[in-house]
Amino acid sequence: MKISDYDCPSCGASYLVAESTSAPAGPSHADCAICGERLASWEEPKLRVYRLEMSAEFKYPRIQPPPSPQ
Ligand SMILES: [Zn+2]
Known part of the structure; x- marks a missing residue:
């Protein structure tokens, strides 16, 4: 198993x-x-998996806190 990093050339997402x-x-x-x-596309009979490395921004979306009861 070979592991490497790859960034989307279009949007910069890390994989x-x-x-x-x-x-x-x-x-x-x-x-x-x-x-x-x-x-990427490949012709070789191999298994290649791209896993999106979520940025902190995606991992922890900003959620509006519910209004505090008055
Ligand atoms: Zn992209």
């Missing part, structure tokens, strides 16, 4: 890429989960 040549999979591709841009 963790896990690549395995031992797990057979067909040619495939990966699209950015944020902007939909094609991240």
Whole structure:
């Protein structure tokens, strides 16, 4: 298993890429989960997974606190 980092060239979203040549999979591709841009496509029979590394901004969305009871 090979792990590397990849940033979407379009929107800059950070991905963790896990690549395995031992797990057979067909040619495939990966699209950015944020902007939909094609991240990569490959013809080799390998398994490659792009995991979005959520920024703190996405992990902890600002939620308006409910109004305090009066
Ligand atoms: Zn993107």
